Structures are given as structure tokens and as C-alpha cells.
Amino acid sequence: MSPRIVRTVAELRAELAPHRADGIGFVPTMGALHEGHLALLRAARDENGTVVLSIFVNPTQFGEAADLEAYPRTEDRDVALAAEAGADVVFAPSVEEMYPAGFATTVSVGGAVAETLEGALRGRSHFDGVATVVAKLLLAVQPDRAYFGAKDAQQVVVVRRMVEDLGIPVEIVARPTSRDADGLARSSRNTRLSDAERELAAALPRSLRAAQDAFADGVRDPRRLAGAVRDELAAAGLEPEYVEIVDAGSLEPIAEVVRPALLALAVRVGPVRLIDNVVLVPGVDDRIPLTPVERSHR
Template structure:
């Protein structure tokens, strides 16, 4: 297993790979790896000769400093976990200095309005940080395919927009949400859940399943009102938002159309830990 922390060194190594006409898959992560990340790596190996995994907690996408400080950093455990998948994985674990070169500031991007919906309303500047790090990582690794989980569906759509706008020659692949047997979407934040909240959190996905059924016969507004009522009486979980949106524009649905596809998006606080999820509705 090759491990790099220096941008120039990994770029030189990737040149050697490309000289052999080998295809490269890329899985960018912020570490604290779990089975969800491993499922992306496995997808990468299905259609690529080589898979690169980046492990970097990106400071410019955190809107709250305390959230950045609390984010789990488990590099050694992450490396050991990846080793169970393949010894041929290339790991890029840069420092903040290596990525930002002394200027830890996000670039400003326009994603044609995608950045102002849902997460963008509650996490100001978040998607500028995401765009900055993803663009720099893609430019460094130069993969043929890059893999992202649909748990962060809005982020996935924004990255596709980023690649399109900057004419980057990489195929962005969205992968199914990886869930615990109880339905909870896998997230690095889950390890911080206290036991009571861990037991309560599957309620989020159960609510999404019910919302999907209701969306077949009821309006988006009716479904939204129903979801909000479910959380009003919940003792441990606090709803931040629930939104039914067009999958292409991410704008809230006003009137359903059979010609469009929709997803339901949700953000919930379990104590001080923010959990997000979504589900395809049609």
C-alpha cells in the first residue's frame, strides 16, 4: 500500500500509472472510515485498475469551528481498514499546508443556485469549501472516475456541476446510500452518538420510508406537514428541515409532475450531532 502526504510526490506516482495506461478510480473522504466508505472503494475497483483514497478533514467546509475540532481523526485505523480491502490502494493523506499552501480560504463558486437550497441555507459557505477541496483533489489525482455516496445527494449534484463548469475530464459516479441494518445512514458522525440517541436515530429513515408512501397519494405540502408533526413530539430528535425537491434543480416542489423525479431530504439533530439523509420518491 502506497501512502502519500505530499502533492508533488503523488502526482509523480500517478504519472507513472498513467504511462502504463491504467485507469484510476478515486474516493475522496474525510477519514473516520466505515463500511459506507469501503463500499465506494469496492465500486472503484470494479471499473478501474487502481483506486486512490484521500483522507483529509477539510477546514474550509465547516461552518462551525467546534464541529471541525470534534470531527474524528483516525488515520491509522483508516489505513488498517483499507488494507482489508486491498493492499493496492493508494492513500493520499495531505496536511492542510499541502492543500492550501498557507492560505486556508475557500474559493467562491457558482453552482447555478444548487448551493442555496437545503444545506446551503443552514451551512453558509459550506459548498464553497466543498468545491475548493474537491476541485484541488481532482486536479491532483486526475482520476478517470470519482465515487461519491448519495447520502450527500446535494453535494453529489454540486460536484457534477463543478466538473461540468470547469470542463474536468472525470466521470462522477453516485453510489447508493450504505445503511446499518436498522436503516440509519452510515456516517462518520455516528460514532459520536450517545447510546440513547443511537437507538433513536433509525426513526429518521423510518420516517422517510413513510413519507415516500404518502407522497404517492398526497401533496408535497401534506407530506411535509406530517413529517414535521412526527418530530414535534419526539423526545430526542430535533428536526432542522424536511424538504421534497426536484432532483435536478433541488428546488422545493410546489406541484407534482409525472415528468420529474423527486427526493425527500432531511436534517436532524441528535443531541449536538447533525444527521442528514434522503430518499428517492419516484
């Protein structure tokens, strides 16, 4: 059965009112759904009576107008996929619904969680945009649980900080990064890669795996671990925008990996900016499986 599509917050709240006692799971997206999104929907389906998917390409979190313009919009396809994965309601508001005339409020999360990694490179406005739109979506849906992918690890940390600071009554659930057979993290942006660029992009998970291998061999120096990533990327002719190893909870810099640490990177492959990460945990071997795949022609 196709999910109910609603466009306004008023419609959404009316639709969800009879179902709140059974638990509401929420998966916020910008559309262009892939297997990673569908895995989140299936997890929400397993744990909640009603599942809501939002589709909203949020203009306030894009630093580049061209990136916003190029972001794929595939609502009909997304709704069909969401139906198969168990969504009951699709909230697909307009920009005017989310940011009406006179809108003048920003939710801003401070400290290292928003100012390092993507925040340092893209500017404070990026996570201001993320925090503001997620806060508005959570207030609109009022879910019991909201599901995010671990690929956007910093976003998850920012959202958790915001939810805790503002006392929003929702559980933030982070699910493992969904990957293709060669390890590349699934992303809506991957569709913009040519076949040759897609082959190059496989260097990202290989580089993270190189660091994981070094970590498994006992390396705990963040500089050496980051160096293993950079060497693997350089072998593919790629120059990262950043490779950083920080505390997995606070995102503060660390001198040695003695507790869970986030290894995060950003790399441009052709016109497409890709991010990825792994968490390094002493005593835990959780390396990315890397299986060569044959690319089919589009």
C-alpha cells in the first residue's frame, strides 16, 4: 500500500494523531533514496507502529548553489521505494512551508561538535542549517525515535547534542553505514559519478581500510593512521580536503587512540564531494570488507 503523502505540518500532525500510542519512527532525508535510506526505514518499521519519511532538500545547509541545484529530486521513485520499505507517511513540504515569510530563527550548536571537520571546512552556517531543519522536522513529526546513518557521523553528534540541550523527547538512533560491495558508502551523490570516477571513488574505503589495518597492527598515533589514508588516496591520484582523527563523542582532537575515535575524511572525485568515516575502537576489529565489483554501464 502506498504511503500517504502530506505537504504541510498541519496535515502531518492530523495524520499522525491517532497513531501516537503505538510509537512513531521517523527517517529524515533529502530524497534520492538508496539502500542506506531503505535500511533506516526497515529498522524504523521493525521498532515502531507508524513510520514517517520526510523528503526535503534543505537549502540552508548547502554552501554551494551549484551543489543545491544538482542535488537529485526523484519524489515519485522515492515514494515507491519507501512503500516497499514500510513507510506509512511521507512528509514532503515545500521550502515555503519549512521557511515561511519572515522566518528569522536559527538553531546553532556550538563547540567542537559543529566547528571541526565539516564545520571547519564548510563554515558554521552548514550545521546551523542542519540543526535548524532537523529541529523543525522533529517538532513537526514528534517521533519516538529518529533514524540516521552513521556515514554522516558528525551530523549525528550535532543532532544528539541539540536534542539533549533542548530537551526534545526523541531517541536518536544511528545505524551502520550502508556500503556497496567494494566498500564505497552509499550516497545520493554517487549517481553523479561517471563510471571512471566511480572506480576512483573506491579508493575512499580502501584508504579507511588501510588505517584500520594499521590500527589492528597496533598503531595508535593519529598522524600515522591519517598518513595511511593519505597514502592510499594519493596512489589513486586523489587529494583529500581533510583527513582527521578525533574523539568519537566530543570530536575534540586526540594525541593517541586509547578510546573510541572517529576517522573522517572528505574528498572530491571529479565534481562530486564525498565523505566517509570509520570508528576506531581499541580491542575491536571492525574492518570494512572490500570486494571488487564490476561496474555496469548506465
